[in-house]
Amino acid sequence: MSELDPVDPTVAANKPRRKRTDEIVDAIKRMIVEHGLGPGDRLPQERELIVQFAAGKGTVREALKALEVQGLISVRTGPGGGAFIERMSEGRAMSLLSNFLFAKNLSIANIYEMRKVLEPQVAASATPQIDEAGLKRLEAIISVYDHEPESATERWNQRMAELDFHSVVAEYSDNPILAFTCRFLQRLLKDLTIAQDIYLQPEPVLRASGIRHQRALIAAMRRRDPAAAAKILTEHMAEAEQHMLDLQAKLMDRFLTEDAEPARARKRRSA
Structure with a gap:
């Protein structure tokens, strides 16, 4: 040596x-x-x-x-x-970054501020690279959540699969830094406590528009149109952010209502 x-x-x-x-x-x-x-x-x-x-x-x-x-x-x-x-695995690298961000009070809005910028770029860069096998993987992932879940476990798996769709797109990017960053943001959403609380809620999730965007993305990638892919993901990320923020607001309202009930009961008993 x-x-x-x-x-x-x-x-x-x-x-x-x-x-x-x-x-x-x-x-x-x-x-x-x-x-x-x-x-x-x-x-x-x-x-x-x-x-x-x-x-x-x-x-x-x-x-x-x-x-x-x-x-x-x-x-x-x-x-x-x-x-x-040693071989530095992507999972270990993400764990180290997650530890760094542990006490930074990350929010859903923080993560989507980045996703709205980067996800369209990663989709555009993946479009010339992805093959038919990759497109079929994306179609198979959509089939995991294109129907209402029958159990809490299926509901959770569907929410994870929605993020996995974008992870597969990133696999085909020719920019390793961009791909890694997008997958890291997707992992942060999986690990973020408030996001997990949202994913566990039993209320129906309105996925129709998101699935339309994803199928339109597959079509744009199949015809090798990076500009169209970026435009579709720009719309999809903006809609996904608003959906998550709306669910967060509903969840917080529910928590506040539940916290207020014992206080009202104590007040009635003391009257």
């Missing part, structure tokens, strides 16, 4: 000096990319890194630990041990 590139010692005068650990982390990341290392490949041994970076054992171990926390490597002890490249 080629040696790691040394960390560039020159630092612009107006730049704050970075921690040595961070410099080593960045150098190792560059090496992984430049040398085409993949899951299972081993990094140089700790003693080699110490010599190469002229760094102390503690500094090198801190850098390796940072990479391990990020999910990029795993450190194994014992015979044959060392630091090995």
Whole structure:
């Protein structure tokens, strides 16, 4: 294996000096990319890194630990041990981002503000790429929720499938950052507490218009019309946002009414 590139010692005068650990982390990341290392490949041994970076054992171990926390490597002890490249799954990356946003008080409106911008773009970028098998997957997903549910479990599965439809669209985008971001927003909706409360409500969900948009999207993609796909998703996302916000308002009104009932009962008893 080629040696790691040394960390560039020159630092612009107006730049704050970075921690040595961070410099080593960045150098190792560059090496992984430049040398085409993949899951299972081993990094140089700790003693080699110490010599190469002229760094102390503690500094090198801190850098390796940072990479391990990020999910990029795993450190194994014992015979044959060392630091090995790990496959960073999309699920793990999303979990890390979700943890970062945990205390940010995300709202449905926050998520749809992003979806309204990005979902039309991801649909347009997927349109030239999607094949007939992908279009049939989308049609099959619609069949999951094109009828009223017979149970609470089916109702929940239908709501999840509505989001899965857009996840499949994103799979065919040629922009990996755009696709990942859209799938992440879809996951946030699945995990957001207020959204889950809405999905669990037994009231009928008006899906007819949304399904019309989705079938129109499939038709636009089949005829390779990115502009039409983007226009359809712009309308669909605006309508979906309004629908979710209306359901949220109804749910909050219901909670307020239920909370007020015990107070009125206590007042009658004390009169």
